[in-house]
Amino acid sequence: MTHSLIDIGLNLTHDSFDTDRDALMQRAAEAGVTHMIVTGSSPAASQQAIELAVAYPDTLRATAGIHPHHASGFAATDVDQLRALMTHPSVVACGECGLDYFRDFSPRADQEHVFRLQLELACVIGKPLFLHQRDAHDAFIAILREYWPRLHGGVAHCFTAGLAEARAYLDLGLYIGITGWLCDERRGAHLKEVVRYIPRDRLLVETDAPYLLPRDLRPKPASRRNEPMHLPHIVSQIAACRNEDAAAVANATATNTRTLFGWPNT
Numbered sequence: 202m203t204h205s206l207i208d209i210g211l212n213l214t215h216d217s218f219d220t221d222r223d224a225l226m227q228r229a230a231e232a233g234v235t236h237m238i239v240t241g242s243s244p245a246a247s248q249q250a251i252e253l254a255v256a257y258p259d260t261l262r263a264t265a266g267i268h269p270h271h272a273s274g275f276a277a278t279d280v281d282q283l284r285a286l287m288t289h290p291s292v293v294a295c296g297e298c299g300l301d302y303f304r305d306f307s308p309r310a311d312q313e314h315v316f317r318l319q320l321e322l323a324c325v326i327g328k329p330l331f332l333h334q335r336d337a338h339d340a341f342i343a344i345l346r347e348y349w350p351r352l353h354g355g356v357a358h359c360f361t362a363g364l365a366e367a368r369a370y371l372d373l374g375l376y377i378g379i380t381g382w383l384c385d386e387r388r389g390a391h392l393k394e395v396v397r398y399i400p401r402d403r404l405l406v407e408t409d410a411p412y413l414l415p416r417d418l419r420p421k422p423a424s425r426r427n428e429p430m431h432l433p434h435i436v437s438q439i440a441a442c443r444n445e446d447a448a449a450v451a452n453a454t455a456t457n458t459r460t461l462f463g464w465p466n467t
Contacts, residue, residue, distance in 0.1 A: 205233060205235045205236075205451065205452075205455055206232075206233050206234045206235065206406070206432050206433060206436060206451050206454070206455065207234070207235070207236045207237070207238075207406075207454065207455050207458040207465070208229070208234055208236070208237040208238065208406070208407055208408050208410075208429045208432050209238050209356065209358075209378055209405045209406065209407045209458055209462075210238060210240050210264075210331070210358050210359065210378060210380075210407035210408070210409055211237055211238075211239065211240065211407065211408050211409060211410040211428075211429055212239075212240050212242075212409070212410060212411060212412070213225075213237065213239040213240075213250070213253055213261070213410070214239065214246050214249040214250055214253065215410075215411050217411045217426055218411065218428075222253075225428050225429070225430075226257070226260060226429075228428065228429075228430040229428070229429035229430050229432075230260075231430070232429070232430040232431075232432070232433050233433055233451075234429045234430065234432050234433070235260070235465075236260060236261075236262075236458075236464075236465050237260060237261055237262075237429055238261070238262050238263065238264060238293060238294070238331075238458075238462070239253050239254060239261055239262070239263045239264070240263075240264050240297050240331065240358075240409075241263055241264045241265040241266055241286070241292075241296075241297065242266065242267070242268035242270075242271065242297045243267060243268065243271045243274075244267070244279060244282055244283060244286065247263065247264070247265035247266065247283075247286045247292075248286065250263035250264065250265070251263045251265065251286065251289050251291050251292060254291035254292075255291055258291070261291075262291055262292070262293045262462070262464050263289075263291050263292050263293070264292060264293065264294040264295070264296050264297060264331040265283070265286035265287045265289065265292045265294075265295065265296075266283075266287070266294075266295055266296035266297050266298040266319055266331065267283065267297075267298060267315050267319060268297045268298070268299075268301075268333060269298070269299055269300050269301040269306075269307055269312040269315070269316065269333060270301060270304060270306040270307060271306075271307065272307035272308075272311040272312045272314070272315040272316075273306075273307035273308060273311045274307075275311075275315050280318065280322075283319070283322065284322055284326070287322055287323070287326050287328065288326055292328065293328065293329075293462040293463065293464050294328055294329050294330060294331040294355070294356075294462060295319055295322060295323040295326065295328050295329070295330055295331065296319065296330050296331030296332055296333070296355075296358070297331050297332070297333050297358060298315070298316055298319040298320075298330065298331070298332065298333065299316060299332045299333035299334045299337075299341060300312050300313065300316055300333075300334055300335075300337035300340055300341045300344075301333060301334070301335045301336070301337060302335065302336040302337040302340075303335040303336040303337075304335070309337075309340075312337075313340065313344065316341075316344060317344060317348075320344070320345070320348040320352065321348070323348075323352055323353065323355075324348060324351040324352055324353075327353050328353060329352075329353050329354040329355045329356070329461050329462060330352065330353075330354070330355030330356070331355065331356060331358050332345075332355050332356060332357050332358055332375070333358055333359070334357065334362075335361075338362065338366050338369070342369055342370075342373065345373060346373065349373060349374065354374065354375070354376070354461055355375055355376070355461075356375060356376040356377065356378050356405055356461060357370045357375050357376070357377050357378060358378045358407065358409075359378055359380050359382070359407065359409050359413070360377045360378055360379060360380075360392075360395070361380075361382050361388075361389070361392070362395075363391055363395065364391075364394055364395055364398060367395045367398060367399065368398070371399065371400070371403060375403075376403050376404070376405050376457060376461055377395075377399050377403060377404060377405065378405045378406065378407045379392065379395075379396055379399075379404065379405070379406055379407070379435070379439060380406075380407050380408060380409045380413045380435065381408065381409075381413045381414060381415035381416075381427065381431065381434075381435050382413055383396065383415075383435065383438055383439065383442070384415035384416055384417045384418075384434070384435065384438055385415075385416045386416065386417070387416075393442045396439050396442045396443060397442055397443055401445075401450075401453045402453065402456075402457060402460075403457065404439070404450070404453060404454055404457060405454055405457055405458060405461070406432060406435055406436055406439065406450075406454045407432075408427050408428065408429050408431060408432050408435065409427070410426070410427040410428045410429060410431075411426040411427050411428065412427060413427055414426065414427035414431065415427075415431055415434055415435060415438070417438075418431065418434060433447075433451075436450050436451050436454070
């Protein structure tokens, strides 16, 4: 697969990439992954993501936000810093933000407070959302619905749930991001039905590297570290589930990325 692909979510600031980040980007380009969006999950990580996007302006953009895991560490005095990060020209989305009741690393009240704060900022700033939700669907969708008329779209990043949740997000107006979770025969088999249901104009693709290495890669990689060069494999699996051509899926997801994030421009 040599056509253009866009990875809408990878953790390129992760320390596992510190020794070979340039080589990773070269491998991605050789695999046809021409553009990537680096996830910001805390003020520090968002700043690092922006610095990478500034260093590689033809290839990278960033998101800026507070992951629910980090909600309890966020102070009211940090709002101005977060606003500045979100408004940076290299940032295409507000987030990663949302709710995570699976890990509960932050108290749920803190998660909801910081989620609402970021939604309010996104309304004012005018950028779409990069959203995280795990085991918190009812609270998550209820809060989103409150703000949705003033928001500027968004993606349910790394979607791993079932058809009912997918339908609720699509009905609201969200895009859905699919990762290599689809390739996990233990946990992701249900996603085959989900990806058949997602309209072509609402589908996005991502690796969430270094996490979620596709389990069905052959030959099996020596390392469990995922990276963007594996995105074509994920797209081929999505295409097989949908009984569509992989090139058509790749082109559609690239178009959808441009539509939602306003990038890349050409």
